[in-house]
Amino acid sequence: MTTSIFAFVVVLGVLIFFHELGHFLVARLFGVGVEKFSLGFGPRLLGRTVGITDYRLSAIPLGGYVKMVGDEPDAEIDPEMIPYSFTHKHVFKKILIVAAGPFFNLLLAVIIYFGFFYFIGTEDIRPVVKHVVAESPAARAGFRNGDEIVAIDGKTVAAWGDIERLIADGGGTPAHITARRGGELFDVTLTPQTKVAKDILGDDTPYYDAGFSGLPPLKAIVGEVAEGYPAKKAGLKKGDLIIGINGTPVDSWNTMKTIISQSKGEALSVRVRRGAETLTVEIIPVLFSEENVRGEKVDSYRIGISTPGITIPDADRIIVKRGLWGALQESVGQTYQISRLTILSIGKLIKGTVSTKTLGGPIMIAEMAGQQAEAGLTNLIFFIAVLSINLAVLNFLPIPVLDGGHLMFFFIEAIIRRPVNMRMREIAQQAGIFILILLMIFVFYNDITRLFAS
Missing domain, CATH: 2.30.42.10 (PDZ domain)
Structure with missing residues (x-):
């Protein structure tokens, strides 16, 4: 639990810092004054003021923000601050400032992948x-x-x-x-x-x-034997090699899996090699039901064993490092593929072809961050890259309150050549907040349901 919380804070801190750094740097590039650069929401815990900017760490580590001069259209601004006002900048500068946040999240993923492809290399x-x-x-x-x-x-x-x-x-x-x-x-x-x-x-x-x-076929060697399943009741043990089922030779894990899945729950005569001994046991597969990513119920027959996997000799393992151009291509390509997959997932969620039960919130992120941290620093860094891409895509969605919502209004402003009516923006912002609150409630419900289910 402690690892999950610590990893969650680290992951969220990195993602938020890069996101807000994008807004901050492009705002300063275009001469916009920044009053606050905050990691977290709520009361200020510590910080330092440089110029007019208060760099702060706030109490609630679930987000962050950059408060710019004149970022609220109806705010009163001192005449001497108008040259530094966000609202008074050209609409295309405002678009670039807003888009810089999610763009920097994509950039973070590219940097992480580039570092692995070029400096560390990938195992192959x-x-x-x-x-x-x-x-x-x-x-x-x-x-x-x-x-x-x-x-x-x-x-x-x-x-x-x-x-x-x-x-x-x-x-x-x-x-x-x-x-x-x-x-x-x-x-x-x-x-x-x-x-x-x-x-x-x-x-x-x-x-x-x-x-x-490049790998030998996965043999039908028993890894773990699940309690309460037919394999355990029949006496199968870790390390047993399944060599035949109902008189059919078994030469691989896939062959065994296919025979079991097609058994329709009928008794199977399973020949097993255990050391120098060969024995035959009778196993009746049980029907196992689970939901796939589409939320569809999928039935399959199982006996309750897992594979120990394949051990790859050290002599066959190599570390592949890309050249400068190759690493850049690979890192951009990887970021593009994950972005594309995220966009497709959102589309399928909206159409209902992917189950909403796959959605997760802060609890799920903390749990996954903890798992990746326990697996090693490399896994955690890769997790940050994937999450950063997801954050970028979500922020580009045209939902008021998110960066994508602001971009939508600024693009409309660029087309009609005047700011969108304040009353319309307020209504849209309220609708956006309502949508986000509903979404947060739903993902928290999913997270809590998963916890109880596990």
Whole structure:
């Protein structure tokens, strides 16, 4: 709990600081006076005044703000302060000042990703084939385990991630591959198969499969055995290797999972290898129901085991660092992809194709921040980047009170060449506050429901 609270304050502090720093720097660039730069809301805890700006830390760490001279259109301003007034600046300068907050949140994500891609590097595996799927394009092209991929379509391959990226970039067109086997190079051409899988939002998305992998197939080895489930009652133990079900050989975790899911709850004769011993047990799968991201009920048959995963030898692990331009491309691309996913998620929430139960508030953020902090500093920093992108996208929404709402009014002002009527703005602001209060109540309800459910 202490870790979650501390991580939450750190994450929120970084996000708020960068957001408000964007407003502050662009406001000062255009000669707007800044009266307060506050991290947090409520009573001032500590701070320092430099010039006319009070840099302060406030009591409630759930936000922050930059108070500019003349940022309220109906406020009285001393004549000598008019040159420093936000309201009296050209509308396009006001647009840039407001947009700078969420833009700086996107910039923070780019900086974080750039730091990892350029200075630290990302973990990957060597571009060596460890598994060839039978009757796949790679099998027909003659690939074998141990073949090292050197280049695809003339582009050098340094890690397995490069293979996945280059195959995907090819869009299913024939790929010209240079590989090394036993010290000798050879060239082959294969055409990846176009397949369809569910993305994180539950939509069908195409992908291109060459039919080889840099990891060996996941064996049907029992990791953890859940209490109260059929596997536990049948006596399965951690480390057991499942080699057959109902007379069908099991060569991988996916094969086993498919047989169990298609069992319709009928008894299964499961052959297990435990050390030098082979035994057979009867297991009756149970029906398990859960909701997917769309809020749809999904039923599946399970026996209550998990996989221990794959242990990758240190010799196969590599750290990939990008060059200056490559790191910049990767960091901007990563930020774009997460921004796109966030926008699509919001659209699906509005249309009702993604369940509103997926929404979370401060409690969920604190819980996730704590989990990432316990996993390590790298995980926490990546979490800050993802959250920063989400904050930027949400702030660009045209809801009064948010930056996007202010931008909407300023764009209208630019079109009609006069400020929007104050009464209309007040009504819109009240509506915006009402919407945000309702949203906060709802996400708090979701957070509390999750806590009780867990």
